[in-house]
Amino acid sequence: MSAAKDAGFMAEALRLARQAGDMGEVPVGAVVVLGDKIIGRGYNRRETDRDPLSHAEINAIREASAHLGDWRLSDCTLYVTLEPCPMCTGAIINARIGRVVWGADDPKAGCFGSVCSLCEMPFNHRPRTTRGCMAEESSALLSAFFARLRD
Amino acid sequence: MSAAKDAGFMAEALRLARQAGDMGEVPVGAVVVLGDKIIGRGYNRRETDRDPLSHAEINAIREASAHLGDWRLSDCTLYVTLEPCPMCTGAIINARIGRVVWGADDPKAGCFGSVCSLCEMPFNHRPRTTRGCMAEESSALLSAFFARLRD
Numbered sequence: 001m002s003a004a005k006d007a008g009f010m011a012e013a014l015r016l017a018r019q020a021g022d023m024g025e026v027p028v029g030a031v032v033v034l035g036d037k038i039i040g041r042g043y044n045r046r047e048t049d050r051d052p053l054s055h056a057e058i059n060a061i062r063e064a065s066a067h068l069g070d071w072r073l074s075d076c077t078l079y080v081t082l083e084p085c086p087m088c089t090g091a092i093i094n095a096r097i098g099r100v101v102w103g104a105d106d107p108k109a110g111c112f113g114s115v116c117s118l119c120e121m122p123f124n125h126r127p128r129t130t131r132g133c134m135a136e137e138s139s140a141l142l143s144a145f146f147a148r149l150r151d
Numbered sequence: 152m153s154a155a156k157d158a159g160f161m162a163e164a165l166r167l168a169r170q171a172g173d174m175g176e177v178p179v180g181a182v183v184v185l186g187d188k189i190i191g192r193g194y195n196r197r198e199t200d201r202d203p204l205s206h207a208e209i210n211a212i213r214e215a216s217a218h219l220g221d222w223r224l225s226d227c228t229l230y231v232t233l234e235p236c237p238m239c240t241g242a243i244i245n246a247r248i249g250r251v252v253w254g255a256d257d258p259k260a261g262c263f264g265s266v267c268s269l270c271e272m273p274f275n276h277r278p279r280t281t282r283g284c285m286a287e288e289s290s291a292l293l294s295a296f297f298a299r300l301r302d
Contacts, residue, residue: 052222052246053204062204071203086269087241090262094238095203109274111241118237121267123260137168 001077003133006101009033009079010134013103016043016056016079017141023048027141030080032064032073032097039076040064056080057088061095073097081138083110083131089118093125101130103117104136152228154284157252158282160184160230161285164254165196167207168232168292174199178292181207181231183215183224183248190227191215207231208239212246224248234261234282240269243278250279254289 009031016029020043032040042059046052057080065071077099078092084102089111092100102112111118112129119126160182161248167180171194183191197203208231216222228250229243235253240262243251253263261270263280270277 031184046222049221050220051213052224052301053209053215053216053242054222055245058204062202065202069201071197071201071205073203085241085245086274087238087245090236090238090241091204094236102214115274116267116272118267118269123237123266 001099006079006117006130006133009038009077010081010101010103012038012041012059013056013081014134014137014141016041017138020044020056021141021145028056028080028082030078032060032061033079034064034068036113039067050069053087055061055085055088056082056116058091059085061091061097065095069144071095077101078127079133081134082142083112083114085109087117091112092127093119093123096125097127099128101132101133103135104142105131105135142149152250156187157230157281157284160189160228161232161252161254163189163192164207164232165285165288165292167192168289171195171207172292178296179207179231179233181211183211183262184228184230185215185219185226190218201238204238206236206239207212207233208235209242211273212242212248216246222246227251229278232267232285233265233293234291236260237269244270244274247276248278250281252281252284252292254284254286255293256282256286263302269275 021027040060040063168178172178191211191214
């Protein structure tokens, strides 16, 4: 996948993140891509759904699995605007997602190098990874959200 | 919580695990308890639902959050027949579950000491834990399931 294509899919994840932010949710968005097609979209809806599981990645993975009728997403790429937390990294492992592309690092909960490197532990799947895709746009979105909260 | 009470709630998690096994799923069950009341039940339905997220703990946590109308389950205890995987451990952290009681250890994916100790890493929540509650019953159920698969 070219960097330009990655940026195109991440732009859609960022659009979903903005949608979360407009609803008062921490702005994180995600898409699951198979070939050149988006088969799952998700954004953080934890407060709206009152559901601790309702992260962007979880919602995108659930939609992609429903689309394919399979829990295995081995040929898929997950694009997410923020480095995944433990739960979402575990979901990525469980769904056997082939590749993960993220934007901003998350020093508080990120499991692709920030707090730990969960995918380098001896679980039964290890996705390929690309870090920092449109990271500035994602960070700016998160910073603006938290600045509004503090106002 | 007394050991006898723990065993009582784990017996219900084992009943749910058997239900999963009867459906051809790896037999794992879970309940979420608040005070003396079960407010969430779940069992592994990954194949049935074709959903990589459909683990026992996830389904029990979702039901408990829906029951309380809150993503925070700080005063709850999760009983699960098998040591949680990365995804479910992350969900436990995200839901701020106060205490986790599990049965059998999972050397392949367990994140409460077997593959790693995710809750001892610097995330923003650390549940209290009790290991090995009715572990023999849970192991026997899993062994019988995998023995049938090999037949």
